[in-house]
Amino acid sequence: MLGRSTLLNQKIYTTFDGGGNHPEPQAERVKSLSELCLEFLSEQKKAWLNLREGYELLKDVRERDLPCRGFSVRLQHNSGRIKSSLAGMAEKNATGRRCFLCLDHLPEDQKGILYRNEYLILCNPMPVFSSHFTISHLDHRRQAIADPIDTFLQLMADFGSGWMVLYNGPKCGASAPDHLHFQAGPSGQMPIEKEIREEKRLTRMKPHGQNPWFPAAGMTQVDSVLLYSVRDLGREVVILEGDDPMAVGGAFKGFLNALKRVLLIDEEPMMNITGFYKERKWRLIIFPRRKHRPDAFFKEGDDRVVVSPGVIDMGGLLITPVEKDFERLDGASVEGIYREVSLEGKTVERAIDAMG
Numbered sequence: 572m573l574g575r576s577t578l579l580n581q582k583i584y585t586t587f588d589g590g591g592n593h594p595e596p597q598a599e600r601v602k603s604l605s606e607l608c609l610e611f612l613s614e615q616k617k618a619w620l621n622l623r624e625g626y627e628l629l630k631d632v633r634e635r636d637l638p639c640r641g642f643s644v645r646l647q648h649n650s651g652r653i654k655s656s657l658a659g660m661a662e663k664n665a666t667g668r669r670c671f672l673c674l675d676h677l678p679e680d681q682k683g684i685l686y687r688n689e690y691l692i693l694c695n696p697m698p699v700f701s702s703h704f705t706i707s708h709l710d711h712r713r714q715a716i717a718d719p720i721d722t723f724l725q726l727m728a729d730f731g732s733g734w735m736v737l738y739n740g741p742k743c744g745a746s747a748p749d750h751l752h753f754q755a756g757p758s759g760q761m762p763i764e765k766e767i768r769e770e771k772r773l774t775r776m777k778p779h780g781q782n783p784w785f786p787a788a789g790m791t792q793v794d795s796v797l798l799y800s801v802r803d804l805g806r807e808v809v810i811l812e813g814d815d816p817m818a819v820g821g822a823f824k825g826f827l828n829a830l831k832r833v834l835l836i837d838e839e840p841m842m843n844i845t846g847f848y849k850e851r852k853w854r855l856i857i858f859p860r861r862k863h864r865p866d867a868f869f870k871e872g873d874d875r876v877v878v879s880p881g882v883i884d885m886g887g888l889l890i891t892p893v894e895k896d897f898e899r900l901d902g903a904s905v906e907g908i909y910r911e912v913s914l915e916g917k918t919v920e921r922a923i924d925a926m927g
Contacts, residue, residue, distance in 0.1 A: 578674050579709070582691065584611050584682040589729060604684075604729040608692060608755075611684055612702055615694045619680040625651055625696040637889075639902040641803035643762050644887045648897035651697050652890050672707040672750040683707075686729075690722070692755075699883055699890065700756035706736075708751040714741040715751065715839055720823050723753060724816040727848040733758055737882045738844040743860045743912075744881025754882075758847060761886030767810060767856065772801045793926065796822040800923070805906050806885060806913035809923070811855040819853045829925040830859065833918060841914075843882035858885040859914035859922075866911065876900070880912050 587604050602610070616623045628651035637644050669676045674691075677683075683691035686706060695703040706726060708719075716723065716738055726736045735758045741748035758764060766772065792798070796813035809826065813819040830840045841860035846853065867876040877893045878900075884890055889905065891897040 575674070579685075582674060582677060582681070582683055583685045584614070586685040587692075587729070588687055589725075603731060604686075605731055605734055607684055608704055608730075609702060611682075611692075612694050612704075615680075615682060618682075619678065619694070619696075621678065622681075622694050622696045625698055629698050629701070633897065635897075637900065637902055637905060639805055639906050642766055642805050642887070644889050644905050645762055646889050646891055646897055646900060647699070648891050648894055649699065650892055650894075652699065652892045670711055670747060670750050672705070672747050672752055673711050674709065687722075687725070695754065699888070700760055702757055704755045706753040706755060710751075711749070712751050714739075714745045714748045716740070716842075716844065717824060717827055717839065719751060720820045721816070723844075723846060724820055724853055726753060726755065727846045727853055728816070730755055730848070732849045734848075735760075735764075736846045738846075739881045740839060740841050740843060740860070743841045743863045744843055744879070744884075761845070761883065761888045763804065763808070763856065763885075763887045764847075766804060766887070767801050767808065772803055793822040793825060794818045798822060798826065798923065798926070800916075800919060806909040807859050807916055807919045809857040809859065809919060811857070812852060814852050816853055819855065823855060823857075825926050826857070826922065830919075830922040832925055833922045843880075843885050845882055845886055856886070858882065859919050860885075860912055861914045862912050864912070865908045867908075876904075876908075878908060880908065885909075885913075 585607060587607055616626060629649070631650075633648040635646050637646055671677075672693075677693075681693060683693045686692050690706050690708055693705045693707055695705045723736060723738060727734075730736060734755060737754040737756070739745040739754075745752070795815055795818050796811055798809065798811050801808045801810060811819055811822055811826070813822070827840065831837065834840055841863070843858040843860065845856045847856075848854075864879050865876070867874065868879060870876075873895075876896050878884070878889065878891060878896065880889075889900075891900065
């Protein structure tokens with residue numbers, strides 16, 4: 572069996588350590604993380620058949636916009652995501668499941684970008700976006716966000732404007748709940764990205780600095796970080812925004828701990844998170860959850876709806892791997908799914924109040 576360092580070296584396409592931002596005048600310009608990832612994706616499509624097939628399937632996806640009460644969603648029929656949507660169905664009782672994110676279980680042709688000596692950026696073979704990456708920890712450790720939130724925020728800045736970083740909790744969307752990982756893709760894909768900036772969704776708005784809208788009510792400020800919720804989206808959405816990543820990370824942990832106290836639990840509360848970095852500001856969009864899948868997912872026959880909401884779905888891009896679900900879902904059905912899987916608004920409000 573190959574040693575860990577030998578195996579890792581065989582899997583590294585290139586490295587990114589965040590350095591080299593100020594090269595000497597005669598030196599070659601250092602590529603950004605997003606440039607490296609796009610170059611890497613192109614090379615992996617040539618070398619790795621499964622990835623190439625996954626992106627071929629992506630060309631055939633169908634999408635349609637679906638109006639709901641006060642918001643909209645975009646349905647995507649993506650048959651290539653059926654395995655991900657069904658993930659976890661039999662894993663609780665499985666004792667010998669191979670972790671597909673561990674180094675020694677990666678496909679032979681799969682390579683990665685070594686990120687800050689701790690993570691491996693991999694091309695996702697079941698893509699939702701035109702460029703879809705998984706950022707996997709080198710060690711096999713459980714999916715959790717409290718400790719690695721600083722890395723999550725660093726990834727947001729390293730990918731830069733025009734990209735988003737994603738996190739699914741271990742009980743609400745993570746396809747590998749036993750192995751710490753994030754995702755990344757181009758921004759502008761999820762309807763919620765525009766909806767959260769609409770003036771009508773924030774109470775008593777007024778201009779404030781570089782923020783398009785500053786909530787004068789329903790807002791909590793933790794140090795230099797704004798924390799507020801957005802209304803009329805059919806599910807609970809909490810936003811953290813600030814220009815200091817350490818402060819944003821601290822405020823996030825404060826919210827996480829407050830939610831634990833309100834829910835009377837010790838484990839990580841169910842949630843999905845997407846993060847954006849723009850104009851030197853970090854913005855976290857948090858979807859507090861109370862359950863992973865709607866009851867219709869577990870029904871039989873024609874009554875079954877294979878929708879398994881993760882962060883992308885909660886952001887308004889609802890993945891439907893089964894064609895009949897894509898055809899028949901309507902606004903009322905989607906509203907019901909969001910209500911069922913999202914944490915109650917009063918509970919979220921109590922958590923925000925508990926932050927003091």
